Amino acid sequence: MTQDSLHAKTSMASLFVHDDLVSFTKGTHHAIYNFLGAHTVPLNEPIDQPSTTSQGVRFAVWAPNASQVSVIGDFNGWNTQQNLLEKVYLSTGEDTGIWATVVTNAQADHLYQFHLHDANGQALPNKA
Numbered sequence: 001m002t003q004d005s006l007h008a009k010t011s012m013a014s015l016f017v018h019d020d021l022v023s024f025t026k027g028t029h030h031a032i033y034n035f036l037g038a039h040t041v042p043l044n045e046p047i048d049q050p051s052t053t054s055q056g057v058r059f060a061v062w063a064p065n066a067s068q069v070s071v072i073g074d075f076n077g078w079n080t081q082q083n084l085l086e087k088v089y090l091s092t093g094e095d096t097g098i099w100a101t102v103v104t105n106a107q108a109d110h111l112y113q114f115h116l117h118d119a120n121g122q123a124l125p126n127k128a
Helices: 003-015 018-026
Strands: 037-042 055-062 068-073 085-089 095-103 111-115
Touching: 018 095, 055 111, 068 095
Parallel strands: none
Antiparallel strands: 037 055, 055 095, 068 111, 085 095
16 A cells, blocks of 8 residues: 555545544443544644544444445535545554544534445434
8 A cells, every 4th residue: 555545545544643544443441432423623734633623523433344424414504415525544544434524514513314325235224
């Protein structure tokens, strides 16, 4: 794997604290609710150095067998193609099974669901 492709694969990992991802993949994370689901995050800043200047909502879900994941909700008119999530990889390139994105126009009180496609590309019922 080239350095550029590794960087592209691990760009979503910057949305999380590295130790959280490592302990999650080992099955030893005891507060998974702190980073899966929807959480307000600072924009354009390291996740461990938050600011209140500009925020978005990070959406994350564990779906290791999904071929595509999007988040739908009040913020995008429930459009399944507008806010696609990306797979989260460790710096080693290991797949965590987590999918994530940040939506800048979403707010913490917006209703949302995840729209998933299985490994064969078939749409599954939306998940709250």
